[in-house]
Amino acid sequence: MLINTAGYPPDEAASFESFSHRQSQAGDLFLGAYLNASGSRELIGYTCSTLSSAETLTHESMSKHVPNSSSVCIHSVCVALSHRRKGVGLRLLKEYVSRLEAARKNGPESYDRILLITHEELRPFYEKAGFEWLGKSNVVHGSKPWYGMSKNLASKTSGIRAEDVSAFPPAQVESRGQQLPPGLWEALQRPSRNRPTTQLISTFRNGIADIISPDPDRQGVSTNKFDLLCPRPDCGSVILKEGAGKWVERASVQMEPADINNPLLPSLPTPPETTQWWLITPSPMAFENIGFTRPIVAQNPGDPKMKLLTCAECDLGPLGWSEEGGSEFWLACSRVGYKA
Structure with a gap:
């Protein structure tokens, strides 16, 4: 609450009751930015939202949370005063959008759009994160006028996608437009980050x-x-940050046919024998990176359909499972690596 009260004028800051209501009703739509210092984590910024079935922001759509709705209504993107002008807010917002996009693509969520209202001087900030200007809003909150902005999560891009580039040899890429600058093709093929060492x-x-x-x-x-x-x-992509998964010993689950064997994925005990799992809740946004298969029919009649969890970067899996539409996600302890 200190970041909220310090970051907004008194007539705009959310009350403790409003903040608590959003946290209790839509806690999975809160995301914080933390600074690790001296062995402790300091919250230096946050963004939070609720869901609405409306396609535009109004007083009504911002005052209540409607679960399983398609519009994500951002209430705050706020950074501590001591950490402003350092790019924290933009990185936080882009990460938030990225997680919503991943939840729509890979999980049970049906987010179609992100909506927000802002003041005119902050328009460039949100445009850098991909939001479009909608014009003046009818919402009245405080003394200054508000303007609507949105980002469509359901739209499809056209033309050559980034992932398409690697599918064409240099000559083919050049034939689709101007010639690539010297060295650019080689740069595109280099790994984008250092891979952490994985321990099993x-x-x-x-x-x-x-x-x-x-x-x-x-x-x-x-x-x-x-x-x-x-x-x-x-690959070594980070799937889940430390402390985000709960260790549970429970019955094993048969996630693939018995005759299929991947040397990178140890076989699990035959159900109902138990094995070790990481339990992640309450939504895919808890992950740094996760992919989902299409729903598959449960082995036992009457059981919910199941989605298998994979690495979203290289598609290796199954690493775990979840029930279709469920809020519990299970990773097999023996099928993930550890950044020790």
Whole structure:
């Protein structure tokens, strides 16, 4: 609340009651920016939203949360005064949009658009994050006028996509437009980031005991001690940040036919034998990177359909599973890597 009250004029800042209501009703639509310092995490910014079935922002659509709706209504993008003018807000907003897009593409969410209102001087900020200007809003909140902006998550782009470029040899790319500058093609083919070293659970001397950490806020609960990574050695994409998954021992799940074997993915015990899992809740936005298959028919008649979890970067899987439309996501401890 301190960031909120310091970041807005008194006639615009959300009340404690409004803030608490949004947190309780739409906690999965909150995202914070943290600074790691001296072994502790300091919240330096946040963004939060609720859902609405309306296609435009009004007093009514902003005053209540309608679960499973298609419009994400952003209420705040706020950064602590001491960390402004450093690009924190824009990086936070872009990350937020990216997670909403991933949730729409890979998960059960049906987000079609992101809506917000802002003051005229902040228009360039939101345009940098891909939002479009809609004009003056009818919403009255405080003394200054508000203007609507939106980002369509359901639109399809045309032309050559970034992923299409690698499919064409240089000559073909050049034939579709002007010649590429010298060295650009080679730069596009280079890895975009350093790959972290992946350790598998089998390499830890004490097994599961070495990769769990007691949760200081929840008695008897243990979480992942390290970032969870894609186990493919040449991928290593971060799937889940440390502390975001709850360790659970529960019945195994048969996620692929018994005759299919991938050397990168250890076989799981035959149900109903138990195995080790990471439980992630309440939505795909808790992940850094995750992919979902199409729903598959459950093995037991009457059970909900299941979606399998994969690495969104290299499609390796299944790493875990979730029920279609569910809020619990399960990663097999033996099928992910650890950034130890």
